[in-house]
Amino acid sequence: MKTILIIEDDIIFSRSISNWLVKKGMETACVATLSDARKAIGQREFDLVLADLRLPDGNSTSLLEWMNAKYYSVPFVIMTSYGQVENAVTAMKLGAVNYLCKPVQPDKLLALITEVLDRDNHKEEFYRGESPKAHEMYRLIEMIACADISVLLRGASGTGKEHIAAEIYARSHRKNKPYLAIDCGAISDELAASEFFGHRKGAFTGADSDKPGLFRAVDGGTLFLDEIGNLSNRTQMLLLRALQERRCKPVGSMKEYSFDIRLVAATNENLEKAIEEGRFREDLLHRLNEFTLRIPTLAECREDILPLAGFFLKLACAKARKSFRGFDRLAQAALLEYPWTGNIRELKNAIGRAVLICRKEWISASDLNLDIPFQKEEETRLGEEEKERTLLLQALEKAGDNRSKAARLLNISRTTLYEKLKKYHIAD
Numbered sequence: 001m002k003t004i005l006i007i008e009d010d011i012i013f014s015r016s017i018s019n020w021l022v023k024k025g026m027e028t029a030c031v032a033t034l035s036d037a038r039k040a041i042g043q044r045e046f047d048l049v050l051a052d053l054r055l056p057d058g059n060s061t062s063l064l065e066w067m068n069a070k071y072y073s074v075p076f077v078i079m080t081s082y083g084q085v086e087n088a089v090t091a092m093k094l095g096a097v098n099y100l101c102k103p104v105q106p107d108k109l110l111a112l113i114t115e116v117l118d119r120d121n122h123k124e125e126f127y128r129g130e131s132p133k134a135h136e137m138y139r140l141i142e143m144i145a146c147a148d149i150s151v152l153l154r155g156a157s158g159t160g161k162e163h164i165a166a167e168i169y170a171r172s173h174r175k176n177k178p179y180l181a182i183d184c185g186a187i188s189d190e191l192a193a194s195e196f197f198g199h200r201k202g203a204f205t206g207a208d209s210d211k212p213g214l215f216r217a218v219d220g221g222t223l224f225l226d227e228i229g230n231l232s233n234r235t236q237m238l239l240l241r242a243l244q245e246r247r248c249k250p251v252g253s254m255k256e257y258s259f260d261i262r263l264v265a266a267t268n269e270n271l272e273k274a275i276e277e278g279r280f281r282e283d284l285l286h287r288l289n290e291f292t293l294r295i296p297t298l299a300e301c302r303e304d305i306l307p308l309a310g311f312f313l314k315l316a317c318a319k320a321r322k323s324f325r326g327f328d329r330l331a332q333a334a335l336l337e338y339p340w341t342g343n344i345r346e347l348k349n350a351i352g353r354a355v356l357i358c359r360k361e362w363i364s365a366s367d368l369n370l371d372i373p374f375q376k377e378e379e380t381r382l383g384e385e386e387k388e389r390t391l392l393l394q395a396l397e398k399a400g401d402n403r404s405k406a407a408r409l410l411n412i413s414r415t416t417l418y419e420k421l422k423k424y425h426i427a428d
Contacts, residue, residue, distance in 0.1 A: 041067065095177065
């Protein structure tokens, strides 16, 4: 059960949030001042801190500074009124993971808390690969993480580009600053300037409060732009100008703001072809592409398929509260035979489905339900091998582990027996 520390001097509001979170399966502790918060954090462990920005004995940014000095690495979410957004941005520079504007909507609060806790739980929980290509990729990640240069991640869909971006951030000197991952496909052309650079209240219909924008919200940290090729030409021009000048102007404002971010972008598209077709700016590619990291497909890292499947099986079992001994031989053969055109994401989804439908101790090939050419022939071959292995074990048991006697029982030579024992890993 996750434990949330709520720091809020409005007792009624604090209790309503607490009751809501408890109903959602969490444990809470409520305090009304910074001094009581410091005592609570010093006495017990919390999974997340949810703090009002202004409190009777000071600003909660001072609590963040105290936690940083004491090396308390607890995810910190700020609650603030619309007029205090600038201070919330300051809090994010100190390490707050996000902020919410009051009045806080319970569904949005729960979604944010779930996202933060899930990210914190799994930030180190990822199989990093033993294949040569995976080793080379992580060698490059170590090399560029602290170089503070823009990185372009290029790879097919499902290869784990967002995870790689988070790895680069976690190993960089900006790791204690904000990190935001943005899907460029979700940014509309009309609202792109507002999303990236913010806006002033009243700048356009629906702008009923000031908004800092992504560049200022993540100032000092790392911004990950996924599927950069989905941005329109107009948005590409705005982005390029901001990156060149390191300054941005909120929509409806006359004031420019400087920013300092580390940019990581990703694409599964051939940007050179997009440039030829006029869909992507060449100058923006050069700005993003200080270092290119190519993410290998799962098919290129076949040594990682079974270990990665085992890793995803562990995660899926924990989520579904089920337990399995592993994959049977047919399932392992199916995993290795399948082309995995959807890469890591497809493998993870296949394991998740198998965990939900399997009713035995071992995950079978039928549970995986992979469309594999010649799978019937493979099933027949492996089924015959399993029968032969069983006969060998039965003969050894009857012979009291006397191999000469076991060979006679099976009506084969000792040499043949030894070859078969070695084949099935029954003996060294």
